[in-house]
Amino acid sequence: xxxxxxxxxxxxxxxxxxxxxxxxxxxxxxxxxxQYRGVVYRGGESIGKFxxxxxxxxxxxxxxxxxxxxxxxxxxxxxxxxxxxxxxxxDGTKAETTFEVNPKGYxxxxxxxxxxxxxxxxxxxxxxxxxxxxxxxxxxxxxxxxSAVILRPGTYSASNGLNGKAKGKITVGYPKIGKTxxxxxxxxxxxxxxxxxxxxxxxxxxxxxVLFQANAPSRITLELVKADDGPAGRPEHTRGGWKKAALPExxxxxxxxxxxxxx
Amino acid sequence: MSxxxxxxxxxxxxxxxxxxxxxxxxxxxxxxxxGPFSASYSVSVHLAGGNLQLNNDNTFELQDxxxxxxxxxxxxxxxxxxxxxxxxxxxxxxxxxCLVGFPGFCIGGPICVDLNLSGLTSQITDLKASLxxxxxxxxxxxxxxxxxxxELNGHSNQWQIYIDxxxxxxxxIDVPATIDNILVNAINNAIHNLFPSWLPGWAVDLIMAFLGxxxxxxxxxxxxxxxxxxxxxxLLGNVFGLVALLETAxxxxxxSKYPLYQFEDPFPILPASGGLIPVKIPxxxxxxxxxxxxxxxxxxxGA
Numbered sequence: 001x002x003x004x005x006x007x008x009x010x011x012x013x014x015x016x017x018x019x020x021x022x023x024x025x026x027x028x029x030x031x032x033x034x035q036y037r038g039v040v041y042r043g044g045e046s047i048g049k050f051x052x053x054x055x056x057x058x059x060x061x062x063x064x065x066x067x068x069x070x071x072x073x074x075x076x077x078x079x080x081x082x083x084x085x086x087x088x089x090x091d092g093t094k095a096e097t098t099f100e101v102n103p104k105g106y107x108x109x110x111x112x113x114x115x116x117x118x119x120x121x122x123x124x125x126x127x128x129x130x131x132x133x134x135x136x137x138x139x140x141x142x143x144x145x146x147s148a149v150i151l152r153p154g155t156y157s158a159s160n161g162l163n164g165k166a167k168g169k170i171t172v173g174y175p176k177i178g179k180t181x182x183x184x185x186x187x188x189x190x191x192x193x194x195x196x197x198x199x200x201x202x203x204x205x206x207x208x209x210v211l212f213q214a215n216a217p218s219r220i221t222l223e224l225v226k227a228d229d230g231p232a233g234r235p236e237h238t239r240g241g242w243k244k245a246a247l248p249e250x251x252x253x254x255x256x257x258x259x260x261x262x263x
Numbered sequence: 264m265s266x267x268x269x270x271x272x273x274x275x276x277x278x279x280x281x282x283x284x285x286x287x288x289x290x291x292x293x294x295x296x297x298g299p300f301s302a303s304y305s306v307s308v309h310l311a312g313g314n315l316q317l318n319n320d321n322t323f324e325l326q327d328x329x330x331x332x333x334x335x336x337x338x339x340x341x342x343x344x345x346x347x348x349x350x351x352x353x354x355x356x357x358x359x360x361c362l363v364g365f366p367g368f369c370i371g372g373p374i375c376v377d378l379n380l381s382g383l384t385s386q387i388t389d390l391k392a393s394l395x396x397x398x399x400x401x402x403x404x405x406x407x408x409x410x411x412x413x414e415l416n417g418h419s420n421q422w423q424i425y426i427d428x429x430x431x432x433x434x435x436i437d438v439p440a441t442i443d444n445i446l447v448n449a450i451n452n453a454i455h456n457l458f459p460s461w462l463p464g465w466a467v468d469l470i471m472a473f474l475g476x477x478x479x480x481x482x483x484x485x486x487x488x489x490x491x492x493x494x495x496x497x498l499l500g501n502v503f504g505l506v507a508l509l510e511t512a513x514x515x516x517x518x519s520k521y522p523l524y525q526f527e528d529p530f531p532i533l534p535a536s537g538g539l540i541p542v543k544i545p546x547x548x549x550x551x552x553x554x555x556x557x558x559x560x561x562x563x564x565g566a
Contacts, residue, residue: 177475
């Protein structure tokens, strides 16, 4: 059985809250009831739109919105789990989609496949901009959360594109094969305020999530500064093909006789 | 009292035995399915060295003869069960639940490792034998031929003295402890070959960490409770029965495949010359015995 992975999981290293990939997501609360219209962007280009009905009578606490589902350059998912679990009322295709959520609940924007690079903007249909309650994933605020997972071990710089004072360092350790199967620890939380990141320095295990809570306008970017390729001398991963095993040395003779052939 | 007595000193006997030993060869291949895994091997062996001792009880003993595996190719195939990494959380929700998960995946399926173990050895730890004479009638000899016709056509009858084993003991194959690392590395390589080639090394290590101590699981699957070296030696020697096969092959070879000594019957005394036919005497009642000094062959001149 050959394993198949989405290469983007392993080949994309940096993260940007304003350009979401598979390794990052944004959580937002629509506190006011009403219908919101959302637009999904890839780069600067609009690739789809959706509606979120924020309804106090809705039992849906969480609307999971897969931004990759709006990308016509990606294959259509074979199943649409979100259609039954996330409040999605659409038909699961890449067409315009409607979601619903309770105002006490959350909308989670994530990317299920592909190279990503998505942003999302949503606002209420109202003439008064103050009543539009606009949300833009390129400018997080009001306790929006950017969830990021860094798989590639190394040292990263964290910065807030909307706040020059916010600088941080994230170190992701190299995986170790232990006596039990490794599972990433619980997420670590970082608060983004006017004063910067708190804490500014974070140490993570591989695959451990870090949650950036935007208490001030934020666009979080994480960039690899120094890669950690593991202990020196570890073998390179190459397709081994066929190799003749080195002949084991024989150091001492053992005499472990059996019953023998006895006539 | 015998008409003819021939003796071969211990040194001469050793030389005769060396010839027998040198011509021994054994090849075998086999495969078997053991449920969670299957294995196959292909071997060819020859004998070398050893200590020979003549006894006063009409026997000789042989010890510490190396059984050299000139070829020992071993193949192990595992149906790796689906070791699955469950989805783990990429985007956690504020209640410590999970909103977006790293897709779970399974690794599994058949993997095979080839080990070239040529050069390993076992030993004949002990072989005790006496001698037995056999009369060989060449099957190519035609019914109407005289002894002279048979000689002229190269199909004379023969007296042959064979080694007649009483017992043969062969030790388990001496697999060095270094095989542990070799097999583990081979299994690791086989598992790594399941990964896409583009996967960077750190990602492989991360996935292997997620999988956990997979080698422990595999050694459990193989039923390895001691060391891999002992397990392999037992698998080849006892489970495949290679030790017993070798013991039988060695006993059979000494007893019937290659005589220690043979000579023509009737035995030529004078060659043909001057138009006269050769002078030959028939040998009867041949016996071969051993004491601590020599091998003694006695016979009568028959009619």
